[in-house]
Amino acid sequence: MxxxxxxxxxxxxxxxxxxxxxxxxxxxxxxxxxxxxxxxxxxxxxxxxxxxxxxxxxxxxxxxxxxxxxxxxxxxxxxxxxxxxxxxxxxxxxxxxxxxxxxxxxxxxxxDADAAGVGEMQYGSGRGVRGTVLVATLGTGIGSALFVDGTLVPNTELGHLEIDGHDAEKRASNGAREADDLSWEKWAKRLQRYFRHVEDLLWPDLIVIGGGVSKKADRYLPLLDLRTPIVPATLRNxxxxxxxxxxxxxxxxxxxx
CATH class of the missing domain: 3.30.420.40 (ATPase, nucleotide binding domain)
Incomplete structure (x- = not known):
């Protein structure tokens, strides 16, 4: 057969x-x-x-x-x-x-961010999670995939929210961290500003961080003070x-x- x-x-x-x-x-x-x-x-x-x-x-x-x-x-x-x-x-x-x-x-x-989010929801850190889940990929920019009870809301483009007069990904992406030669602590402050804003808009039940920098999550996620649980992606790239x-x-x- x-x-x-x-x-x-x-x-x-x-x-x-x-x-x-x-x-x-x-x-x-x-x-x-x-x-x-x-x-x-x-x-x-x-x-x-x-x-x-x-x-x-x-x-x-x-x-x-x-x-x-x-x-x-x-x-x-x-x-x-x-x-x-x-x-x-x-x-x-x-x-x-x-x-x-x-x-x-x-x-x-x-x-691409939606596809990564689907992968995490089916097999990774979002598996079995109900409610509102945001998968954010921190790379050259910020990709986003939003799910409600496991269903994808496509093409959200939340990396392009305007925060403090700036396109969010120009300040808070991993690309911005590298370009501005930021310490993990200084980058975490920018991430804090970004994710707190997203929290206030969406009230997610879970935030999953993807992208290559997710493997160094222990350097910056503990520095964030959010009401939403925030965890690194399992499947990464x-x-x-x-x-x-x-x-x-x-x-x-x-x-x-």
């Missing part, structure tokens, strides 16, 4: 395009991740070529199966509406249709690929039902 193909998750980032098949039972990669540098001219044509290359590498495990693809942009119905860290030609592109035609199968396209693959599989199951 032939095993069903595994879902494939692919994460399109500003510096790299990464992909791996996902074992949905374990919530982990089923093979080593492949990473290819994002081309300097990250046009849809150039990026689709690399996505096809990655998908072909896993054809033996994922051939014919669903694919989830994340983009650093607001997406609605598979159409890219903004362009952060990728070429502006993506704006207005129906990425779902473009990738689906190129790969010859169903492709689910979503915002794997969350986007895992979340995208999970959503793609859910969509395939729903349409096949």
């Amino acid at each position: 032939t095993a069903s193909p595994l879902p494939l998750g692919i994460d399109i980032g500003g510096s790299g395009i990464k992909g791996a098949p996902v074992d949905l039972e374990a919530g982990s990669f089923a093979a080593d991740r492949i990473r290819i540098e994002t081309p300097g001219s990250s046009t849809p044509k150039a990026v689709v070529k690399i996505v096809k290359e990655i998908a072909a590498e896993f054809d033996d495990r994922c051939g014919g199966g669903p694919i989830g693809v994340t983009v650093p942009a607001v997406t609605t119905g598979g159409v890219v509406r903004t362009a952060a860290n990728i070429d502006k030609d993506w704006v207005g592109t129906d990425a779902g249709a473009l990738l689906g035609e190129a790969l010859g199968r169903q492709v689910t396209v979503l915002n 794997d969350a986007g690929i895992i979340g995208a693959a999970w959503l793609a599989a859910q969509r395939a199951d729903h349409q096949g039902a």
